[in-house]
Amino acid sequence: MQKEHGEYIDSxxxxxxxxxxxxxxxxxxxxxxxxxxxxxxxxxxxAKVKRxxxxxxxxxxxxxxxxxxxxxxxxxxxADSRIIEESSLSIEESAxxxxxxxxxxxxxxxxxxxxxxxxxxxxxxxxTTVSAGHGEAVVCDIRNExxxxxxxxxxxx
Numbered sequence: 592m593q594k595e596h597g598e599y600i601d602s603x604x605x606x607x608x609x610x611x612x613x614x615x616x617x618x619x620x621x622x623x624x625x626x627x628x629x630x631x632x633x634x635x636x637x638a639k640v641k642r643x644x645x646x647x648x649x650x651x652x653x654x655x656x657x658x659x660x661x662x663x664x665x666x667x668x669x670a671d672s673r674i675i676e677e678s679s680l681s682i683e684e685s686a687x688x689x690x691x692x693x694x695x696x697x698x699x700x701x702x703x704x705x706x707x708x709x710x711x712x713x714x715x716x717x718x719t720t721v722s723a724g725h726g727e728a729v730v731c732d733i734r735n736e737x738x739x740x741x742x743x744x745x746x747x748x
Contacts, residue, residue: 636651640659659727660729662715662728674726675727676698677698682696
């Protein structure tokens with residue numbers, strides 16, 4: 592009879608350990624999800640835009656064509672934009688063009704039609720990084736929900 596009593600106790604202890612382990616796993620998973628959400632919020636790029644004459648900080652995903660974005664050293668370029676003002680502005684475009692050196696940008700140049708993006712020194716492209724200087728650019732192209740580019744048409748580009 593004592594052997595059967597010991598087996599019940601062993602069974603209860605094993606079940607308690609399994610339930611405890613499941614609860615601990617659920618708690619850990621919940622904490623990990625909350626930490627990941629917090630990190631995602633921290634890493635969401637912020638864009639400085641000039642709207643209605645005021646400078647505002649908005650999530651990059653809220654930038655729309657026609658916004659004037661402020662480009663400063665260290666910032667990501669939130670959308671494809673035509674540079675309208677610059678001061679010693681250089682942008683790291685290696686992910687886009689493969690060039691290892693930052694590209695010096697010029698607001699006042701006139702370009703020929705049908706040139707490659709790597710040669711568009713008056714444009715700043717989404718996901719590139721400002722490596723030096725500062726400037727302003729008007730957003731002309733954003734990515735839509737399926738990540739393809741919209742058509743960027745400005746007569747003055």
